[in-house]
Amino acid sequence: MNSKRLYALIIKEFLAVWQDKKSRLVLILPPLIQLFLFAFAATLDVTNISMVILNRDYGKQAYELTQRFQGAPYFKHIRYVNSLDEIQKAIDNQEAMAALHIDEQFSKQLLSGNEAKVQLILDGRKSNTAQIIQGYANRIILRYYYDFAKEMKPVQQNLPIPTTEIISRNWFNPNLVYTWFTVPGLVAVLTMVISLLVSALSVARERELGTFDQLLVSPLTPVAILIGKTIPGLVISMIEGTLILIIAIFFFGIPFTGSIIALYFAMIFFILSIIGIGLFISSLCSTQQQALLGAFVFMVTAVILSGFATPIDNMPLWLQKMTVINPLKYFLIICRALFLKAMPIRLVLQNLIPITICAFINLFIAQWFFKKRLE
Numbered sequence: 028m029n030s031k032r033l034y035a036l037i038i039k040e041f042l043a044v045w046q047d048k049k050s051r052l053v054l055i056l057p058p059l060i061q062l063f064l065f066a067f068a069a070t071l072d073v074t075n076i077s078m079v080i081l082n083r084d085y086g087k088q089a090y091e092l093t094q095r096f097q098g099a100p101y102f103k104h105i106r107y108v109n110s111l112d113e114i115q116k117a118i119d120n121q122e123a124m125a126a127l128h129i130d131e132q133f134s135k136q137l138l139s140g141n142e143a144k145v146q147l148i149l150d151g152r153k154s155n156t157a158q159i160i161q162g163y164a165n166r167i168i169l170r171y172y173y174d175f176a177k178e179m180k181p182v183q184q185n186l187p188i189p190t191t192e193i194i195s196r197n198w199f200n201p202n203l204v205y206t207w208f209t210v211p212g213l214v215a216v217l218t219m220v221i222s223l224l225v226s227a228l229s230v231a232r233e234r235e236l237g238t239f240d241q242l243l244v245s246p247l248t249p250v251a252i253l254i255g256k257t258i259p260g261l262v263i264s265m266i267e268g269t270l271i272l273i274i275a276i277f278f279f280g281i282p283f284t285g286s287i288i289a290l291y292f293a294m295i296f297f298i299l300s301i302i303g304i305g306l307f308i309s310s311l312c313s314t315q316q317q318a319l320l321g322a323f324v325f326m327v328t329a330v331i332l333s334g335f336a337t338p339i340d341n342m343p344l345w346l347q348k349m350t351v352i353n354p355l356k357y358f359l360i361i362c363r364a365l366f367l368k369a370m371p372i373r374l375v376l377q378n379l380i381p382i383t384i385c386a387f388i389n390l391f392i393a394q395w396f397f398k399k400r401l402e
Contacts, residue, residue, distance in 0.1 A: 032245075032246060032247055032251065033247070033251050033254060033255055036247065036251070036252070036255030036256075037254075037255050037258050037259055039255075040229065040255060040256060040258075040259035040260075041259050041262075043229075043232060044225065044259065044263065047232065053224055053228075053319075054221060054224060054225065054263065054267070055267075057220075058217045058220055058221055058267060058271065059270075059271075059274075061213075061217060061220070062210075062213055062217055062271055062274060065209060065213050066206050066209055066210050066213065066279060067206075072205045073101065073156050073159040073160060073163075074100075074101055074103070075101075075103040075104065076101050076102045076103065076104070076124055076125060076160055076163075077103075077104040077105075077106075077122065077123045077124055077125075078096065078102050078104065078105050078106070078123055078124065078125045078126065078127065079105075079106050079107070079108045079113065079114055079117045079122075079123045079125075079126045079127075080093055080096065080105060080106070080107050080108070080126070080127045080128075080129070081107075081108050081109070081110070081111065081113070081114055081126065081127070081128045081129070082107065082129045083128075083129060083130050083131045084129050084130065084131055084132075084133040084134050086133065086134030086135075087134065088133065088134040088137050088138070088143075088175065089129045089133045089134050091171065091175075092129065092133075092145070092167075092168070092171050093127070093129070095167050095170070095171050096127065096164075096167060099163065099167055101160075101163050102163075104123075106123070108126075111128070114126040114128065114148060118148060118150050121150065121152075123150075124149065124150050124153070124156060124157070124160060125147065125148065125149050125150070125157075125160050125164065126147070126148040126149075127145060127146070127147055127148075127164070128145065128146035128147075128148065129145050130144075130145075130146075133145065137175060138179075143172075145168065147161065147164050149161060198368075199367040199368045200367060206279050206281065207281050207366075207367060208363070210275045210279050210281055211275065211281065211362045211363045211365075211366040211367065212335050212359055212362065212363060213271070213275070214268065214271050214272055214275055214362050215297070215333075215335075215355060215358045215359045215361075215362045216330060216333075216335055216355070216359075217267075217268075217271050218264060218267070218268040218271065218294065218297070218298065218358075219297070219301050219326070219329065219355055219358075220326060221263065221264045221267045221268070222260055222261070222263075222264035222298045222301040222302055222305065223301050223302075223304065223305045223308075223322045223325065223326060224305070224319070224322055225259070225260040225263050225264060225302075225305065226256065226257075226260045226301070226302040226303075226304075226305025226306050226308075226309060227305040227306075227308045227309045227312075227318040227319065227321065227322040228309065228315050228318055228319070229256050229260070229305070229306065229309050230256070230306065230309035230310050230312075230318075231309045231312045231313070231314060231315045231317065231318035232315055234312070234313050234314070235313075235314055235315060249394055250394060253306070253390065253393055253394045256302075256306055257299065257302050257306070257390070260298070260302045260305070261295070261298050261299065261302065264298045264301075264302075265291075265294065265295070265298065268294055268298075272290075275366075281366060282366070282367070283365070283366050284365070284366065284367060284368065284369040285364065285365030285366065285368075285369045285370050285375075286365065286369075286372065286375075289361075289365060289370075289372060289375045290361065290362070290365050292379070293358060293361045293375060293378075293379050293382065294358070296379060296382045296383050296386050297354055297355075297357075297358040297382050297386075299386040299389075299390060300354040300382055300383075300385040300386035300389050300390075301354065301389075302389075302390070303385075303386060303388070303389025303390040303391075303392065303393045304325060304389050305322065306390075306393040306396075307389065307392055307393050307396060308321040308322055308325065310393070310396050329353055329355045330355065332346065332349060332350045332353050332355075332356065333350070333353055333355040333356045333359050334350070334356055334359060334360075335355075335359060339356070351381070352385065354381070354382045354385040354386070357378040357379070357381050357382050358378075358382060360378050361375055361378050361379070
């Protein structure tokens, strides 16, 4: 293998990416925009909840309960209504996600030591949000009942006080900050996006410019062509991956508790596995537009089957088996674990082995395809 020719090919690839406005635009702006959009917009936290309250009691106890909701940090937009028809209208028109109905007997039932019920109506069209709101409301109501029973115990002996109280402690993310879960995953996802786009556009760009056939008849071997196409993609992806990592740690303030060397070691093999897929897609396409479409199809499938947004355990068994060949799944585990819980090197290697196997297989397929083109 002639090192000078290989070096020239690598320099040519860097210059091709830098001089192409489309490539520069695709590789720099979208990943950074996606990082901030996903971090701030793609969240399962439910805040700023709109709620309507129908209070038919007007007693002190009912008033105190409504004030608990008024002071809760999650319920930001509370409106009082005067009839059930107004509740129905608010839910139907999506003016409110929840409605609290307190009947005329609420305070009386509480003071007499009987069970006092309230009705919570939720918009089931957003099932996940409705379940979270129900959890918030249940905690507020149960806490109010506990405080009321404790206050009234000396007066009414038949009013029970709960004997146990759950004290929760959240490991690795004490305050349940959702960006601590999302952004480390974005380090993996956006690194994949960058490396896939660099490699997917590589051969397709050569085809559009008419230089691919010249490359095939050059003295370079298929292995040399593969290396010349791989190294620029690896370097560019590592640089942008580092930039995303710096933003995650210093801008979003997410603690990095593991080994940075282990993360970069895993990142190298992960990028190589994605570059192999990108080169294969690029070799099948005649234009950069086709390559972008092919890369998009792979990216969507890989992200869905990686556990980034939904747990893999919740998927059907046949889909869980398909995730075994997805390198993003393993790198996602490494990123999140190294950020939040200082994953031991033994477990890093356990997840790195499948990524390495994927890298060798994907690059071998890409090299085989180049060799077939030369024949």
